[in-house]
Amino acid sequence: MTSLLTYDIDDKIALIGINRPGKRNAMTDDMFAELGDLAERASEESSAAVIFGFGDHFCAGLDLADVMHKMSDGDLARPVIGRHVPHVAFDKIARGTIPFVSALTGAVIGAGLEIAASTQLRVADDTAFFALPEAQRGIFVGAGGSVRVQRLVGNARMTDMMLTGRALSADEALHQNLVQYHVSAGNALDEAIRLARQVATNAPVTNWTIIHGLSRVNDMSYDDALFFETLVARNSVSGQSEGRLRAFVEKRAPRLERPSFDATQQS
Template sequence: MSDELVTYELDGPVALIGLNRPDKRNAINEDVVCALRDAVIRAGEEADVGVLFGHGSNFCAGLDLKEALARAAGEAPRPRKRRRHSWHEVFDIIARGPIPFVAALHGAVVGGGLELATAAHIRVADESAFFGLPEGQRGIFVGGGGTVRVQRVVGYTVMADMMLTGRLLTATEGEREHIVRYVVPTGDALDKARELAAKIARNTPDTNWRITNLLPRINDLSHDDGLFMEYLNSNMARAPETAERLREFVEGRAKPLVAPGTQLD
């Protein structure tokens, strides 16, 4: 395993980005954020899909509390000027950048780890995963975009319960609350995430960009404005590959869709 805080591997069109502080349960500090930013930007330039995962026994246990304590105690130097929160910047590059991301989750996915996971577009958990927002019990508040991103995924009542009581959700409960879309046996999350990423990579880059950038913005609009943006999008110029894919379908050369569980000869 590399000594780097964040590992990076390119597997064909898929970039594999791994948090690499297993002895700290992949807790996030400012150095990790900087390394993650570099990896995510690189993936956007040379890959079609990204996969986020954690080395060791956990995806991410959230904020590095030693760093948080230094700030709370006034021991960390304060910047001369206010600037955008580094976590917000990096997580937004993941959520609304040039490529889709799949998160492979196992073990602890709590606090900032859950905020990072919800920046991804598809989330896969194995049965060891558990989810929580323990900031309330630490005397702090979410700061990595959770008030927006996590709340939009699970809703206010679920997020309030998790923060007020410290409740932890199992992988099955996480699926029920829409934190994850897939639950797989322990140890299989990364393989499933890579499988999904390879499938997503077969879409056109333009289509993937519209799904990950237009859909969330349309969701924030009124009904009429959303339909108007959809109309504008549907009338934008398309890549030449779009016409070829439509021609394949019309001429019967495209792979047919089948219902889940259908046995193919």
């Protein structure tokens, strides 16, 4: 393992850190591959996981010096056989077996936003800002952003972000569906861990069904999606289902409380 990513387990919650603060946690292909390996390990060893960045920034995107070096060596002109490294890595997050939560601070740019978009839950603090500046660098998103980011914000908003290079604040990101939670500065990681612990209490098969089922419904026609939902609902019942239902009926399970509305906290 390189020293550029960290991995810890805290009471069945995996904590994956991007540890390159001197470069605003910019990513190389080796780091993408390692992130995928750690995501796969987390799926085997934990019930939920959190991805965060060391220092002031989550991730400022690709290491462009590394990209330039590959261009000068002619690496980018060679045919690529097999799947793109970030696509493989991020699929292990987006379509793994456990939920992933990203704690977003500072720069969440380019590939950093693509990492965040592959997680199921995204928490941004006041310092976070979001951008897709690839067009200004003469390149295109290449780590799943054209699929995942576009599905979050829609075609028009992503087109705007890419054509103009505009940066969105955490509040704008909340209202444009890039993130689901907005917290005060310094609280993103704590909130992400809290959410990870909460979702980890769900039945594992239910979490897996949500992760894999909802994303596929988006690709289906109306009738196909309802048919798929019926099959999934009937086959997602696990050995825990009866006990959890009984606990609710017998008033042993926590009841849902009416929320106090705070528009700054979640969408």
